[in-house]
Amino acid sequence: MVMDIIKNNDFMNEESLVHINLPEVGTITAPQGTTLLELSERYADKYPLPIMVAQINNELQDLTRKILYDCTVEFKDITDFNGYRTYQRGVLFMMIYAIKSILNKKTRVVVAHSVNKNYHCELPDFEGEITDDLLLKVTDVMKSTAEKNMPIERISLPMEKALKLAEEFGLDDKIKLLHYRHSHTVSFYKLDWLYNYFTDEMPPTTGRLNKFKLVKRGKGFILQFPDASLGYQLDEDIPENRISEIFKESNQWARIMKADTVAALNDTICLHGSKSIIQVAEGLQEKKIAQLADQIHTEGKRIVFIAGPSSSGKTTFASRLGIQLRVNGMIPHVISLDNYYISRDICPRDEFGKLDLESIDAIDTAQICTDLKQLLEGNDVPIPSFDFIAGRREYKGNSIKLSHRDVLIIEGIHGLNLRICEGINPGDTFKIFISALTQINIDDHNRITTTDTRLLRRIVRDSQFRGYSAAQTIDIWPSVMRGETKYIYPNQSRADAFYNSALVYEMAILKQYAVPLLYGINPEQPEYTEARRLIKFLDPFLGISSENVPPNSILREFIGGGMFAGH
Numbered sequence: 393m394v395m396d397i398i399k400n401n402d403f404m405n406e407e408s409l410v411h412i413n414l415p416e417v418g419t420i421t422a423p424q425g426t427t428l429l430e431l432s433e434r435y436a437d438k439y440p441l442p443i444m445v446a447q448i449n450n451e452l453q454d455l456t457r458k459i460l461y462d463c464t465v466e467f468k469d470i471t472d473f474n475g476y477r478t479y480q481r482g483v484l485f486m487m488i489y490a491i492k493s494i495l496n497k498k499t500r501v502v503v504a505h506s507v508n509k510n511y512h513c514e515l516p517d518f519e520g521e522i523t524d525d526l527l528l529k530v531t532d533v534m535k536s537t538a539e540k541n542m543p544i545e546r547i548s549l550p551m552e553k554a555l556k557l558a559e560e561f562g563l564d565d566k567i568k569l570l571h572y573r574h575s576h577t578v579s580f581y582k583l584d585w586l587y588n589y590f591t592d593e594m595p596p597t598t599g600r601l602n603k604f605k606l607v608k609r610g611k612g613f614i615l616q617f618p619d620a621s622l623g624y625q626l627d628e629d630i631p632e633n634r635i636s637e638i639f640k641e642s643n644q645w646a647r648i649m650k651a652d653t654v655a656a657l658n659d660t661i662c663l664h665g666s667k668s669i670i671q672v673a674e675g676l677q678e679k680k681i682a683q684l685a686d687q688i689h690t691e692g693k694r695i696v697f698i699a700g701p702s703s704s705g706k707t708t709f710a711s712r713l714g715i716q717l718r719v720n721g722m723i724p725h726v727i728s729l730d731n732y733y734i735s736r737d738i739c740p741r742d743e744f745g746k747l748d749l750e751s752i753d754a755i756d757t758a759q760i761c762t763d764l765k766q767l768l769e770g771n772d773v774p775i776p777s778f779d780f781i782a783g784r785r786e787y788k789g790n791s792i793k794l795s796h797r798d799v800l801i802i803e804g805i806h807g808l809n810l811r812i813c814e815g816i817n818p819g820d821t822f823k824i825f826i827s828a829l830t831q832i833n834i835d836d837h838n839r840i841t842t843t844d845t846r847l848l849r850r851i852v853r854d855s856q857f858r859g860y861s862a863a864q865t866i867d868i869w870p871s872v873m874r875g876e877t878k879y880i881y882p883n884q885s886r887a888d889a890f891y892n893s894a895l896v897y898e899m900a901i902l903k904q905y906a907v908p909l910l911y912g913i914n915p916e917q918p919e920y921t922e923a924r925r926l927i928k929f930l931d932p933f934l935g936i937s938s939e940n941v942p943p944n945s946i947l948r949e950f951i952g953g954g955m956f957a958g959h
Contacts, residue, residue: 413464414438422459429455429596432467441469441624442600444478445593450920454546455596470624473870474593474921480617482544482595483534483604484511484837487615489586490533491515494526497586498562502836505639505829507614511839512636514612522613527606534604537583541599545582554578557587565835568655572932591838591928621877635829635884638892642831645676651896654834658934666897666936673895674942681709684824684889685716688799693822694768695800699807699883700826701876702750703849705893705946709826710803711956712944722799725792727763729804729812731776732756736783742871749868750805750875756785757811764802765815767794780858805876808883825887828894834932843873844929845894852905853950862909866919893946900936905951 408424412431416438422431432443432455446453447466452474459465468475488501500517515522549557551570557580558566566589570578580587581594595601605616605626618624646652651660651669660669688696696713698706707728714724732755733739742748766773772793776785794800806812808823828845847869854860884890907930913923941947948954 410459411462412459415464415466424460425458427455428453428457428459428465428467431459431465439467439469441471442595443467443469444472444475444482444595444600447921450915450918451924452593452921454593456546470618471620474925476617476620478593478595479601480509480511481590481592482598482601483617484615485544485581485583485588485590485594486534486537486598486601487513487530487604487606488588488837489537489583490530492561492586493533494529496562497560500562500564500836503615503833503839504612504643505636505831506839506841507630507636507639509619510617510630511615512609512612512639513615522608522611524608527608527613531604531606535602538598538602541597542584543597544594546579546594547582547587548577548579551576551578554580554589558589561587563588563836565653565655565837568659569653569835569932572655572658572934588837589835591834592925634887634890635827638829638890639831642829642892642894646831646896649673649896652832653836654832654899654932657832657896657900658932661900661934661936666900667940669897670940670942673897674945677893677895677946678712680891681712682716682719684891685713685720687889688717688822689720689722691822693799694820695764695802695813695816695822697807697813697821697823698801698803698826699805699809699823699880699887700893701846701880702805702872703846703853703950704827705849705949706803706805706807706826708944708946708949708954708956709891709893710801712946714801715944717799717801721797723795723797724799724801725794726801726803727775727792729755729760729802729806731778731785732760732804733778733785735785742874744871746868746871748871748875750872750879752806752809752811752879755804755806755812757809757814760802760812761814764800764813767792767800768816768820770794805880806883808886809879810883822889823887824889824891825884826891826893829892830894831892832896832899834929840899840929842894844926845898848899848902848906848926848930849950851909852902855905855909856950856952861912862906862923863913863917863919866913866922869922895945895947897936898947899930899933901938901941901947901951903930903933903935904938906930 409421410424412420412422417435428446445468448463470476470479491501492499502514502516503511504514505512555567580589603618603626607614607630614630619627651657698710700706710726714726717724734756740748740751740753763773772791774787774791776787778785828842830840830842830845833839851862851865854865910923910927913920938951943955
């Protein structure tokens with residue numbers, strides 16, 4: 393084991409030293425009060441990329457934090473999930489600083505939604521036009537700020553002072569959000585003269601934030617970040633994304649409902665209760681499903697393929713679509729691709745040796761293709777089910793036989809993969825891509841990602857119905873996301889229609905179920921870091937009862953009490 397000592401004349405007695413385990417270095421001894429930034433700079437040669445954030449005993453911390461006790465420290469760069477998000481926040485802070493420097497310190501900057509991990513931003517109160525020239529000026533200020541390597545300071549403020557600063561810089565969204573905080577103090581981040589509130593950690597300096605680009609898009613613009621698939625370089629081309637239109641529609645609806653931020657949602661719940669917003673949100677989803685059913689009926693489709701990432705609500709959506717198809721005189725039969733998983737003992741594994749359940753090779757594609765062809769030929773076909781606890785496929789006597797009025801609904805993460813529909817006439821098919829495209833943000837600058845929405849859904853569902861702990865779900869989640877990037881998102885362009893399964897109120901419900909599960913993860917477990925982040929994320933939401941959630945809601949697929957698939 394390596395033993396190193398950081399010497400400091402102010403800390404030379406044994407009692408003021410702390411022992412630090414650095415996985416890339418070994419065990420070192422340093423003066424108590426040494427900052428994570430000082431430590432990262434001393435051993436910078438061990439880390440080829442700039443450090444963004446650190447974990448002290450599995451707890452995420454800014455690099456400005458002081459080390460006061462014996463601990464294990466893990467540094468995270470942009471290649472790490474939390475390091476990448478920290479990089480995004482830092483670049484966003486620089487951009488807000490640049491815009492307010494050029495226009496006005498009260499100019500409102502909004503991150504409306506994400507586009508392939510980039511941010512679609514808007515200036516809703518700006519009376520002029522967002523031009524390429526304006527974006528070039530903003531970019532120049534950002535680059536200058538990065539070159540100056542300016543510090544980003546975390547400052548604890550009395551709540552009264554924080555509210556005054558928020559008012560000074562036109563951060564009305566922060567004022568409303570801080571109204572729901574319980575403590576008398578709050579931490580703001582300071583860049584030069586600008587104060588702002590961010591819910592998670594920031595990089596220590598702007599010098600580490602030198603890769604970004606601003607691209608005009610519609611009435612707003614894209615804040616572009618380095619792309620992991622391109623070796624963390626900037627993509628030269630950002631194509632138009634059909635998902636963006638769904639985001640825009642959902643965001644507009646959330647604003648009309650006065651539920652586009654956590655504070656706005658909380659206000660609505662406080663003033664009017666939760667029942668109304670639940671009913672309207674559910675009504676909107678039912679209307680969208682009915683419109684899709686009308687289109688399928690009008691076009692005379694025989695097979696509907698439904699695909700989307702994990703926990704997007706495919707199962708419930710398929711059942712609800714089936715009901716709307718019945719309204720149109722069709723007889724639907726729903727088949728889940730989950731039932732065609734191969735046994736866990738022969739399931740492929742990823743490069744880390746973990747089960748790769750997102751791989752198309754985890755599905756018995758040959759059998760599903762055979763069954764579909766047999767069904768279209770009018771044969772009676774036995775349909776399997778999958779025991780997730782035992783990890784094997786089984787047949788329980790269920791079968792399907794189609795008549796001329798019947799329509800097949802095939803749902804699963806690989807529903808748009810060509811290996812699932814091999815040999816089937818494309819004219820007979822209708823393909824739908826579904827995802828939980830979150831339309832609510834914490835505030836103007838703190839995003840709620842679709843990934844977090846789906847992860848929380850899955851934590852709750854896996855605990856309720858699949859016998860997995862929250863730690864187990866968090867453990868496999870990186871593999872899930874890698875699989876989605878590799879196998880699912882590349883196929884979304886084949887969709888004939890997109891459906892947003894996110895519910896504007898759902899975090900207020902999921903909080904009640906998820907938080908106890910997350911607190912069950914102890915500090916020694918590697919999943920503790922993510923658990924603490926999610927607990928912190930859920931904190932500003934007012935929790936509400938699930939009693940008004942209808943039994944056909946997509947949310948019931950995760951919390952239970954639903955009318956489909958035993959939930």
